[in-house]
Amino acid sequence: MAPFVTCLRCRECAREYPVEPLNVCDFCFGPLETAYDYEAIARATSRRRIANGPLTIWRYRDLLPVDAENAIDIHAGFTPLIKANNLGRVLGLDNLYLKNDSVNPSFSFKDRVVSVAATKALEFGFDTLSCASTGNLACAVGAHAARAGMRSVVFMPADLEAGKIIGAAIYGSTLVAVQGGYDEVNRLCSEIADSYRWAFVNINMRPFYAEGSKTLGLEVAEQLGWRFPDHAIVPVASGALLSKIWKGFNEMVSVGLMEGPVPTRMHAAQARGCSPVVDAFNAGEEMVMPVRPNSVAKSLAIGNPADGIYAIRAMTSSGGGAHGVHEEEVAQGMKLLAETEGIFTETAGGVVISALKGLTERGAIGRDELTVAYITGNGLKTQEVVGDVVHPLAIRPNMREFEEALHGLSPSAR
Amino acid sequence: MANQRVKFTFPAALVPQPIIYNLGQRFNLVTNIRRADVREEMGWVILELEGDDQEIRQGVAWVKSVGVRVDPISGDVIEG
Ligand SMILES: Cc1ncc(COP(=O)(O)O)c(C=O)c1O
Numbered sequence: 016m017a018p019f020v021t022c023l024r025c026r027e028c029a030r031e032y033p034v035e036p037l038n039v040c041d042f043c044f045g046p047l048e049t050a051y052d053y054e055a056i057a058r059a060t061s062r063r064r065i066a067n068g069p070l071t072i073w074r075y076r077d078l079l080p081v082d083a084e085n086a087i088d089i090h091a092g093f094t095p096l097i098k099a100n101n102l103g104r105v106l107g108l109d110n111l112y113l114k115n116d117s118v119n120p121s122f123s124f125k126d127r128v129v130s131v132a133a134t135k136a137l138e139f140g141f142d143t144l145s146c147a148s149t150g151n152l153a154c155a156v157g158a159h160a161a162r163a164g165m166r167s168v169v170f171m172p173a174d175l176e177a178g179k180i181i182g183a184a185i186y187g188s189t190l191v192a193v194q195g196g197y198d199e200v201n202r203l204c205s206e207i208a209d210s211y212r213w214a215f216v217n218i219n220m221r222p223f224y225a226e227g228s229k230t231l232g233l234e235v236a237e238q239l240g241w242r243f244p245d246h247a248i249v250p251v252a253s254g255a256l257l258s259k260i261w262k263g264f265n266e267m268v269s270v271g272l273m274e275g276p277v278p279t280r281m282h283a284a285q286a287r288g289c290s291p292v293v294d295a296f297n298a299g300e301e302m303v304m305p306v307r308p309n310s311v312a313k314s315l316a317i318g319n320p321a322d323g324i325y326a327i328r329a330m331t332s333s334g335g336g337a338h339g340v341h342e343e344e345v346a347q348g349m350k351l352l353a354e355t356e357g358i359f360t361e362t363a364g365g366v367v368i369s370a371l372k373g374l375t376e377r378g379a380i381g382r383d384e385l386t387v388a389y390i391t392g393n394g395l396k397t398q399e400v401v402g403d404v405v406h407p408l409a410i411r412p413n414m415r416e417f418e419e420a421l422h423g424l425s426p427s428a429r
Numbered sequence: 430m431a432n433q434r435v436k437f438t439f440p441a442a443l444v445p446q447p448i449i450y451n452l453g454q455r456f457n458l459v460t461n462i463r464r465a466d467v468r469e470e471m472g473w474v475i476l477e478l479e480g481d482d483q484e485i486r487q488g489v490a491w492v493k494s495v496g497v498r499v500d501p502i503s504g505d506v507i508e509g
């Protein structure tokens with residue numbers, strides 16, 4: 016039971032449906048979203064109630080569509096928000112923060128969404144948790160299914176980074192490596208989702224699952240001392256994360272936790288090898304033209320984003336922007352973040368840091384403005400991309416060789 | 430009888446062509462459009478195809494072969 020959820024509602028035609036494992040409107044085939052009784056939430060919730068809650072996403076239970084008493088909880092969320100003075104100095108930003116979500120239990124923000132989806136799946140009585148993923152989602156599904164005592168079946172394209180394959184398999188998931196491109200994985204999984212009674216977190220669980228991303232908005236506002244940032248830089252794949260952070264900010268106003276209107280400008284970050292949302296936004300279009308992904312940022316390489324249009328609407332109504340980074344800037348961004356702030360992020364984080372740089376250089380972000388860059392995944396999963404940082408001083412074990420090697424280094428590295 | 434829900438995305442050059450009409454005629458399918466946004470530069474149509482299983486498959490393959498992108502109605506199922 017989720018006391019404040021009233022129904023599922025179609026995002027396109029507003030038709031209402033009962034709270035069931037459904038994600039598509041039968042009438043217009045539009046996506047369904049959970050609807051809440053905000054007045055009831057406003058009466059129940061408060062800053063104090065939240066502050067006294069657990070140090071996880073479940074402190075925001077009043078705005079989540081599941082029964083939090085039975086949450087599948089491996090401590091997703093309440094990750095560090097860090098003032099980034101060193102990186103800020105490099106970029107010319109005096110008020111820069113990093114939301115370091117790479118330290119979640121399975122090392123990406125996907126633990127937030129899957130924690131909610133797994134909880135709902137058990138409520139509905141499913142015994143199998145499933146997804147199709149380029150990595151992070153599969154890791155989160157494996158981890159939460161293990162905790163919930165559910166079976167998990169995860170579908171992945173056969174050509175992924177080793178860190179992500181092992182990161183999913185370790186939890187005992189059944190891993191299905193699908194040969195062929197993303198198109199094939201998509202087609203096959205749609206078919207399987209239609210024929211098996213499984214909880215596919217981002218298909219029949221999607222209306223509940225996606226709500227978990229709101230906590231990345233709620234949490235940042237709380238950690239800033241109940242304040243909204245002026246800018247949020249968000250990595251975009253399906254577009255759910257960006258649109259739900261925006262929804263989370265606005266719900267805080269709807270339930271009286273914050274005063275509106277929300278001032279935050281929402282900015283999308285993608286790599287040029289797969290940037291359908293950024294390209295549509297920069298062309299002044301709401302219609303996202305699907306692309307064939309070819310990017311090192313595999314976690315963002317989604318060619319036909321399910322929530323692309325909603326991400327664009329959030330960017331437009333917030334007065335935000337979009338930046339597509341060159342493929343070689345992905346690894347550069349990862350290195351810059353690691354060298355300045357000691358945070359090792361995956362490719363998605365590299366995209367965010369380089370997009371932040373690009374937006375700042377374009378004048379989209381002012382020096383004094385309160386800016387939050389979302390770092391959503393961990394670098395240990397995509398080590399391949401930055402293998403070129405390794406050039407050890409190879410010596411025999413004596414002082415002379417060590418000193419010679421040290422003097423051979425450039426002055427800055429000594 | 431079977432049915433399949435699909436999203437067709439048309440590049441500019443194909444926007445004026447009666448592809449959905451031809452699909453219905455050539456493969457004996459009922460095409461039931463639920464939502465669409467068609468402009469000069471591109472267009473998408475979300476529809477349901479109803480007919481013989483084999484003919485749906487052949488019809489979708491034909492639509493692809495003329496240059497239309499065919500996707501699941503809710504966008505990519507695969508995620509990051
Ligand atoms: C690390 C990381 N960041 C960001 C995203 C983007 O999330 P969304 O699909 O909600 O846009 C993903 C996955 O999709 C991801 O794995």
Ligand SMILES: [Zn+2]
Pocket residue numbers: 025026027028029030040041042043044045
């Ligand atoms: Zn509808």
